[in-house]
Amino acid sequence: TFAISDTDRLSNHAPFNFDLSVFDIFAAIKTGAAISLVPEGLSAFPVQLSSFIQDQRITVWYSVPMVLTMLTRGKLGERDLSRLRLVLFAGEVFPIKHLRNLRQLLPRPRMANLYGPTETNVCTWYEVGQIPENQTTPIPIGKACANMGVIAIDEAGRRVVAPGEEGLLYARGSNVTQGYYGRPSESAACFISNPFAPGRDERLYCTGDWVTLDEKGDFLLIGRKDHMIKTRGYRVELGEIEAVMVSHPAVNEAVALAIPDEAIGNAIYAIVTIDGSNSVNATELKRHCAEKLPPYMIPEEIEFRDSLPRTGTGKIDRQRLLRERTMAAT
Template sequence: MFTHAQNHAEKLHEFLLAGARLTPEKPAVMEFVDNEVGLLSYRQLERRTESYATVLGELGLDIGDRVLLETDTSPSAIAALLACSCLGLPFVPVSPETPTKRLLSIMESVSPSLYLRAVDSRREGVPEGMGTGRFGPEGLTVERAPAPRTPVRQESTAADPAYMVFTSGTTGRPKGVVMSHRAILSFYRGMLGHGIVAPESRVASTAPFQFDFSLLDIGLALGSGATVVPVPRALLRWPRRFVRFLRETGATQVNGAPSIWRGALRREAEELGALGDQIRGVLFSGEPFPLPEVRRLQELLPHARIVNCFGSTESVAASFTDVPRPVPHGLTQLPIGFAHRGAEMMLLDEENRAITEPGVVGHIHLRSSSLFTGYWGDPEATAKALVPDPLNPLTGQTVFRTGDLGHRGEGGELYFDGRADSQVKIRGNRVELTEVERRVAEFAGVTAASAVLLPVEGTDPVLAVFVTLADGAELDEVELGAFCMEELPDYMAPQQIHVLDEIPVNANGKVDRPALVERMSAQLRS
């Protein structure tokens, strides 16, 4: 049930800080300082937010000025984004793991007035021309004040941007998804209607701060009066440490991509099973969860409600569907179900006609008040994604053409059937293959590049790149990998490189990606 304060909230900070009025002494976020674990109450989170906002308010920034936040998820990171919300400053989250060249590309795109980072950040090479500062448990300090200006806005509104998340882009450059206060609050209200967590829950969040899934976790926990438990990123590489962390922090709900469970299921099953009475919920998103792994997770966590969260950054998510317990042995694919309250997923054919019969594949469109405003600085891409409502074009309403393919089941529920474009998901992160291809093609000697995601039974898919070389050129795979990592996040770095005489194309003259996948599959079979 929503609280009275949340129902009347119009801005992100008003919604997420409702607990400071209702349950001020209750833990809001778990904090880790110098290897010590502590709990920050809702009142303390509000006070930290207010102290940050006081410092930011003295800088003369205007409503709509962008603030870049480089940090992992933490109480201070949450306070920083809430302080930005208080002042009408859209925040742009980035990870400390973001390559510097990629960070500079984002900076060039959004022209932030202020760049804030955690006190322990070691980032170097930040350009001049913008304000800088650091934040942490002791407060927010400004290192270099932003250029003085005369504010022109008087009042922030619910329609103003709350934040901007950068994802992989089709042009080969990161693409900024702009979300308003009204849209993100609409999503939160629709999500909370599913009753996924309760006020006594402790929600373990594994997503990087720059990934919109982290904002989902924050909204799910704080919007429910529960506690956010940020999982240190380094622990995800060590299954035993990850499971031990869940036990020691008392996590009751664990959210993340399916891949976070793979190591524990294989190597720490006994330790994971010992948490069977503790963990009551698992929410996954970003990629399909292999059914054998889902079944095994259900065996080890017999009381956990497992929820399949489906959607895109452009609306954070579109649906929350309970995984049946037990998963029927005849089932070959988990459904993505129906849209959350206040939204509708429509299935349309190539002529934009509604598909209602089961089994027919079509394009998924989302009708929702939680849709993004547009892609930052890219009206052409925005117009391709936010299209006039195909079923009621005269209303002027726009819907989101997701780029996802799906079909209906016998009960009208939807199933996901892949992408209609070159977008894939890698460890829960959205990746445009064209961006990987652009970077590889910039390497000396490479004349063409095509990237594909190769399925591998029993483990994560492999990002492979096929290249052609100039006459006489030789390829050093180690050097190419290092070249890619200068600009691309680690999950976008090719894991396999294959040299071809020529890259196959289809009848339309486009790269034939299925043929590349089949070629590799045939080699593996032989």
């Protein structure tokens, strides 16, 4: 798909215990390509990072979206990135306004959104074209990779086949792990026999992600099964709230948390970081949400921070934020 060859130089941004590193390492080994290890902590300094890509003559970049969002502030117009031909990202949803900005700053390289949990590595992909100015929804996660298969199954056990239908995404193929070592009960819960292939010894892995299909047959990520909450009797996807908040021009990142509440089931608590060149207060941000979301999805409280904590793999550390909020409430 990406035609990696011995003339390429791949970046390696992910730590070796993060499955993003699998592509960097093994694609390079298979083809004889070179690898440039991105120094730890460099992604926090976008100007130095863009210099690194230029000086190392990187042709294939692969990282989480947060690093690429930072890179847009790295004076890309002053760099010679003519060798950069492919930009890949995975690990979390790429806010559409930041992806549009990256696409405009780097119009030449191919870009692709890669999707897949650790248990399958990458199982779907979507090539990013030009992004319309009026698009506010995230890009699709696409179609299955070669030698892989993905199917969505709805709550009634039927296969999702039409746009608008929703279901949990399952993966099959040679990339799927055999299970969790020493954890048979968890393996049994996550790996099931393919109900659509009776008599064939094929297992499906439940990704835990809710998806739907678009008109082109690409899968669209609705959200994590464990990010679906109930509040005031309604089912809410926290990622939808986050996407709306990030669509505000002043907001860089947003996290929506569900805080258990005896009266309404869960209260929605949001934490955001703000672009230094803009300003917004909680009232204005709630008003922005009210223009795009029903009342029960508007956060009860919004906290502003300079930055959000990260896990070792570069993703937002939601569990830490949830613990901090829970401790503060007690």
